[in-house]
Amino acid sequence: MTNADFQPVSGFDLPRYAGIPTFMRLPCLQPGDALYKEVEIGLIGVPWDGGTSNRPGARHGPRQLRDLSTMIRAEHPTSGVRPFEVANCADLGDVSPNPSDLMESLNRTVAFYERIRDDGIIPLTAGGDHLVSYPILKALAAERPLGMIHFDAHTDLYDGYFGGTSYNHGTPFRRAIEDGYLDGSRVVQIGLRGTRYDLDDIEFGKKHGVTMIMIEELMDRGPADVMAQAREVVGGKETYVTFDIDFIDPAFAPGTGTPEIGGPDTLTAQRLVRELTAVNLVGADLVEVSPPFDQSGNTAWVGVSIMFELLCVMVQSLKK
Amino acid sequence: MTNADFQPVSGFDLPRYAGIPTFMRLPCLQPGDALYKEVEIGLIGVPWDGGTSNRPGARHGPRQLRDLSTMIRAEHPTSGVRPFEVANCADLGDVSPNPSDLMESLNRTVAFYERIRDDGIIPLTAGGDHLVSYPILKALAAERPLGMIHFDAHTDLYDGYFGGTSYNHGTPFRRAIEDGYLDGSRVVQIGLRGTRYDLDDIEFGKKHGVTMIMIEELMDRGPADVMAQAREVVGGKETYVTFDIDFIDPAFAPGTGTPEIGGPDTLTAQRLVRELTAVNLVGADLVEVSPPFDQSGNTAWVGVSIMFELLCVMVQSLKK
């Protein structure tokens, strides 16, 4: 059953520090390639940070996430899932943004994901700042609004910044709800914390039925209970997962643009993602890894480890 | 009610990385300035590390705490307090120490805080090493001993070091109790851990009725329970809060002079501080951030985030 063409290079054969770094050592394929048509899950980079309101650098995220991803092995330690044997996974390369033109870059990203969608590939994306989720949702939700499970310190539901910016990394999900790509009543945000400008984002979320779970509530109730609620919120319909690395405490993931103290540890993050197995997933992303703010690569290692957790639940969702 | 003259620059107007960094983007005022008389809470730096027995660098703390503080926004995420609308807060600049003369520097610090006290301003201080709490207490407690809630890995109750040093960052609270600035029976120390030289500090504390809570006890009982006891210890009378950044585990706050492993995370620290709302606060400090030991600024980000927590309970205390 296992498709030999889609198996990653093993660290038993080639040391994990060797070789050209594709995502998880998977084959890198482009539309014209013979194997491309067999791809079921595509790992894609969006090297973009033009939507960043504070510290930039997320444009370097996909490169470093690929680098660290070569330390990922074949099998999940608790579920025993071997994702590369369950679904045909491949690295589909990077979207090519124009770092000096925000709207053009959004358009290019939409086009890239429309092709992915049309080719029947489920995308697992490595950002990039959180604005990248917007064009992905635009492509994936063209025909009906999606539900979304959103791990983040911030709501990203603000209206605008700096006297008139509609599209930046603090606004994507407000835009997506306004544009009908997300069904607010099927959106759950987990891990919110940090000082706020005002209540504009919270009120928008409440008005559209978004479920918002603060970090204190998460820690008091625990991952299993919160995720039971999250699954209920999104229900059985198509759902997207977006994971902002700043959801995790900056001691574990310092390399990000807008860190907020008081977040969960990585084990909590892993346990949350593992509760997604019953969800009907149409895509996922891991965003806001900013390598210049953690040149050690430790944040990217956290990031790709979470991507592997996401991949394991995606393949299970896919095969149901 | 909100005093427009004391509002910080908003990150919606000027990006948070822009502008000259005052504490929390507040106006910087000096005694002669027109607005100075309206100040209720003063944020002050004491750039000093001459009391450090091990790793220096805390002299650079105020500079970096100001830098990172521009990422603080206007509103507390759980209490909803908007401190800058509740009390008139301002950056009052730095005490000017003489790095080669310890006693002279203590005197200058005492003089600075006597003026603050006489001007009716509640100080929120950014250290500097922990010795800076001593001259602050000397100024604030000139007329009667204070109670104190003390977050720290160490008691700072030692008698002396290196064959005869009475004033360094391991001795401030012994001196303050001896000199009558603190009432030992109204002092509670939380988070103690790390290897010890001997029992001299513990025995001094016990003799003077200091309540000492080890890290294991804190973690087993939880923040709410421990802080209920702390509030009982200090009672309704005037109380000072001192927060040594090494209270927090060095994974979260590595930039400090005497790190001890096995500490709490930042969420625990936040929850502890939030329990101070019913306390009669006359001042607070956040000390021992040493930027050279964490050039990333992450420790300073933890530090100013805790300063914001302290500020929110201070304004509530002030307005009761």
Added chain:
Amino acid sequence: MTNADFQPVSGFDLPRYAGIPTFMRLPCLQPGDALYKEVEIGLIGVPWDGGTSNRPGARHGPRQLRDLSTMIRAEHPTSGVRPFEVANCADLGDVSPNPSDLMESLNRTVAFYERIRDDGIIPLTAGGDHLVSYPILKALAAERPLGMIHFDAHTDLYDGYFGGTSYNHGTPFRRAIEDGYLDGSRVVQIGLRGTRYDLDDIEFGKKHGVTMIMIEELMDRGPADVMAQAREVVGGKETYVTFDIDFIDPAFAPGTGTPEIGGPDTLTAQRLVRELTAVNLVGADLVEVSPPFDQSGNTAWVGVSIMFELLCVMVQSLKK
């Protein structure tokens, strides 16, 4: 003669690591302030990196340059110039860009510098990426083209990137020549090196009479000889100086977006700038310091040291 209101805080009085960091510890003034009208030279930050084609981070430049600038003292070591006694210098704060809107940010920068120009202040700017020179030139050269002495590893004379970007940090001087803000025949570029895309920039420069001096020629001829030529090129008319920190070898200044090996050391850079005393200067900038790529601050220390060199020749130019 010395204006006491414009003297920086001395490191003899307040240690250089203390206090709120304005540029070179000068007073920070805004248009409404009483002293503002007396300002002759304004130090200004443009915290912007939206024009960056590769590594971002220059938006954090002004903050860190101010931080390190507090190590600058009052007197130049070889010329003996004491600039703050020669001209009234002040920190005029930062331009407020919109990091998600390039054209709007350019407009805001133009407006800021038009006011500076109209107020008769000579600007010494801290970038920001090299695109910031374009709006500054647009303001300063509104009435006639300027000459320019340009220290850089790159010509910044390219036409566009990424399928259609006209304004980024590789294009400012092509735009400025095209728009009549620079007289190509009075422009000299010094220190060019690094691999090239093609000859498009070189050919544009040649066509417009730009003098281009490669790094090898600079090192072989020496600073004095090259600068004699540079002075001849710009002549006695009004001239702008732009100094890209990547002119200096990345061993000395690693914190920049587009480093090229094989550059000059800092002493060579200092000697070059010192040869500008006879030039008719209307402004200068130091750009492309990107703190995230050198969190030590060493690059910013090089940057502000060069800014001090520029300031010393500017005050001499001003007083002639």
Added chain:
Amino acid sequence: MTNADFQPVSGFDLPRYAGIPTFMRLPCLQPGDALYKEVEIGLIGVPWDGGTSNRPGARHGPRQLRDLSTMIRAEHPTSGVRPFEVANCADLGDVSPNPSDLMESLNRTVAFYERIRDDGIIPLTAGGDHLVSYPILKALAAERPLGMIHFDAHTDLYDGYFGGTSYNHGTPFRRAIEDGYLDGSRVVQIGLRGTRYDLDDIEFGKKHGVTMIMIEELMDRGPADVMAQAREVVGGKETYVTFDIDFIDPAFAPGTGTPEIGGPDTLTAQRLVRELTAVNLVGADLVEVSPPFDQSGNTAWVGVSIMFELLCVMVQSLKK
């Protein structure tokens, strides 16, 4: 009772940053020295990383562990044990490996520990990669298999890598069980996590009766419960303790060769080790600290703090 010849230099007398760094500021002794015969516990470095399959650098571990160890004081904060007054402890220097000859280095290490064993000294070792436990076990278990308590993210029970390597840091305990140095039924592994190549290691462990406790089980049951089981597994017979620093979450200990996210914090690690007091200990090691991956020294500080915890239970075991 306290042997004055074996007391470490006190930080009250000589600042902790001063002096030549031996382990915990103990005397450094060699076989010929007069005091050598009185040594009961020997702290030894094995500067070796030739068994590393991924990131090297553990060869630099002993040097940095010694450096940071000078911050250790005399007394344990919760047990009150003063280990240097209970047993004669000394720094016995480093094994001298040949970094280009793996088998020769193993032989040299075996010989070093055979001498230690024959001299009646209990070794507390600082690695080095985890392969160093194998030659130590070979020396200590020459006459009968030992039990072992093993803190690690990995089983280190693999058979071989890279087409035929039998001895590397992923195989030591498989070799030790095969060779009769460990009794699998008296081995317990705690903290296992991270992606896996396959089930080969798990199956080998199960076949030999190894008790394996995943990280989730550890966190759910808590240190006391897990360690009660561990003590039951090893029973009253001679037992070795091996502590791989990657057991601890990489936020706390990033400087290691094969980090896995989702690990415990340092307080959990301390509490686990403290449960070893009733165990019959014949030696212990702390391995896999790789300074080049954390030049701050923070990981080494965690490492030596754990070594002190191990030492405190070792002296208690010794004196029973």
Added chain:
Amino acid sequence: MTNADFQPVSGFDLPRYAGIPTFMRLPCLQPGDALYKEVEIGLIGVPWDGGTSNRPGARHGPRQLRDLSTMIRAEHPTSGVRPFEVANCADLGDVSPNPSDLMESLNRTVAFYERIRDDGIIPLTAGGDHLVSYPILKALAAERPLGMIHFDAHTDLYDGYFGGTSYNHGTPFRRAIEDGYLDGSRVVQIGLRGTRYDLDDIEFGKKHGVTMIMIEELMDRGPADVMAQAREVVGGKETYVTFDIDFIDPAFAPGTGTPEIGGPDTLTAQRLVRELTAVNLVGADLVEVSPPFDQSGNTAWVGVSIMFELLCVMVQSLKK
């Protein structure tokens, strides 16, 4: 003439931080690929540091050199050479070593380069520690000894270390001369410096006619003069170039295993390599970049910039 199949991705089209990093953004080919037969120059990584006597980490060199190499553009700034239009260049991936078996790794490297040699491809190698030059020479010089131009702080002519190691990074060229892969009289070593163990290496070199140029002589005579001599030494016959990054001063290239102060700057290094155009080159390598000792990537940027210089003279040599 230009072969479109072998052109690197342009930074004008895809930002240089985007995409999967192959060497200089060239196609990555393997023996079975259709284009493989057209390859003229192959860029190859040897991720190996088992020969390192001091600081390890060079195994991570090829990965980081590829990462930084995406900043290389198409054209040499002084010669105007556009190497990718002159010769068909490709990334041929990494040799797969066994990090725990030195002799096996040497054999695998020899086999890899024998295939390259038999396929008529000129190799440009990225190390790896300096031992990797030995198996490359063994493959390339199987039929006759080569001449060699060797840039290095060290002779690498020692006989052995640590009581019997014949193959480590201090011995490769002694072995190569002994084994007849190098003709000592056609070997020139440039840049020697640093403290020495003894004169064993120097005497071996003298005995075999090796030309040794100390750093002082290089700096006093200058690149052109020294390289004229070097060209004379190697003459018109086949010659290999090996460039140890520690040739360059550690201020410019700190990320290496055995740094020696007092070295040349990068411009001197570039000028030296540019003098190789008339040499009959059969291969070249750039070795000893150790990323863990410079996580900023600056050393790797120096390294790939030198690789580009080497490539430009190699294509000129190839086409003569």
Added chain:
Amino acid sequence: MTNADFQPVSGFDLPRYAGIPTFMRLPCLQPGDALYKEVEIGLIGVPWDGGTSNRPGARHGPRQLRDLSTMIRAEHPTSGVRPFEVANCADLGDVSPNPSDLMESLNRTVAFYERIRDDGIIPLTAGGDHLVSYPILKALAAERPLGMIHFDAHTDLYDGYFGGTSYNHGTPFRRAIEDGYLDGSRVVQIGLRGTRYDLDDIEFGKKHGVTMIMIEELMDRGPADVMAQAREVVGGKETYVTFDIDFIDPAFAPGTGTPEIGGPDTLTAQRLVRELTAVNLVGADLVEVSPPFDQSGNTAWVGVSIMFELLCVMVQSLKK
């Protein structure tokens, strides 16, 4: 002739990263030790930074200088001197300062060096900030003023700071001249640069006949010419050498408290020191290495490399 008891451990026998780090792997001796009486040159640490006016951290200098010094080998590369075979050298440990008491620390240092002097040992000191030279001179020059060759970016001839500090790292040589420990007419200062407060230091120097050579003059005349003058200034009488690491450009030695750009490279520094062979040396120091400002250790590597250069000329001076 070579004294086997004073030979350092060879890197051929024990890898240079192994073992407890004494200075240059020499034996560590104390007054009571049998070999102590045979010591001719003593390497001593003064872990002190209480005289620092800006960035602290030099207290950590001796520790890191010892660490890096294990990379030093036995023989000088150009002179061929094997210092450990010429004179009996030993590590004599650290002076024990009191970091909170400046005057007491000066007294302890004087006492330490008086003993060294009385024991007929020539000291080679590793600082510590530059104030440490003052108590050393006080001990060595008790009976007659010394000449001094002083490599530094600063004169250290200021009178006082911060409203009354007489002893800090900007004043030692003014105090030493005033107190008669130095003969100003036999003092030469080389490498002066950086911005100045005022001319007070220069005028004091001139008044006392100090020869001051600015960096520009040094670079224009070259090491040989400048040192010929320096030798003439100090003449044949007893002379001390003090080397502030900030003499060297901060690109090469960033880890220091008061960096000034525009300095010489390390080869220039080496060549300057090598010109000291004919000088009558009574001691030397290398100061101002501040590890927290360069955790890589690169600055310390420069520092110990210069210490080795100093040692080689000291042994030659000793044996004349």
